[in-house]
Amino acid sequence: MSKLVTVLNGPNLNLLGQRQPEIYGTATLADVEAGCAEVAAQYGLRSELLQSNHEGVLVDMIQTCRETSAGIIINPAAYSHTSVAILDALNTFDGPVLEVHISNIHHRESFRHHSYVTQRADSAIIGMGVEGYYLCMHRLGSLLGG
Ligand code: DHK
Numbered sequence: 001m002s003k004l005v006t007v008l009n010g011p012n013l014n015l016l017g018q019r020q021p022e023i024y025g026t027a028t029l030a031d032v033e034a035g036c037a038e039v040a041a042q043y044g045l046r047s048e049l050l051q052s053n054h055e056g057v058l059v060d061m062i063q064t065c066r067e068t069s070a071g072i073i074i075n076p077a078a079y080s081h082t083s084v085a086i087l088d089a090l091n092t093f094d095g096p097v098l099e100v101h102i103s104n105i106h107h108r109e110s111f112r113h114h115s116y117v118t119q120r121a122d123s124a125i126i127g128m129g130v131e132g133y134y135l136c137m138h139r140l141g142s143l144l145g146g
Helices: 029-042 055-068 077-081 084-090 131-144
Strands: 004-009 046-051 071-075 097-101 123-126
Touching: 004 029, 004 055, 004 131, 029 046, 029 131, 055 084, 071 084, 071 131, 097 131, 123 131
Parallel strands: 004 046, 004 071, 071 097, 097 123
Antiparallel strands: none
């Protein structure tokens, strides 16, 4: 069975494509799911995309990844800037963790400039739109594929 990469998404990303398209673009989360699966397949990996608006649910998903997944790509959305619980959960995961932000958080309000998740993330891609997810998947392909 090929290795699984889980692509985790935090609050409001279910509205991707409809929500502030001038900031987040017009691609939907379903588009991101399809794009990630396509890149994963190039490396003999499988990908699953999950989203929740709830912090505890995201913590549960990360804990499940301990059993199911070889790597995590995470866009924690607003929880990037607030959640020690998500950081703590990621610290229990042994595989690579890649953080992605669609927008350039450093060009936005100062409360978005700090991400707790960056402390754990092996790499981060910021401000490249949804392409950031695919670049993260290529990186995981290099690290885990073959
Ligand atoms: C997405 C969000 O929903 C915001 O809360 C973050 C992030 C930025 C993004 O750029 O993908 O501040």
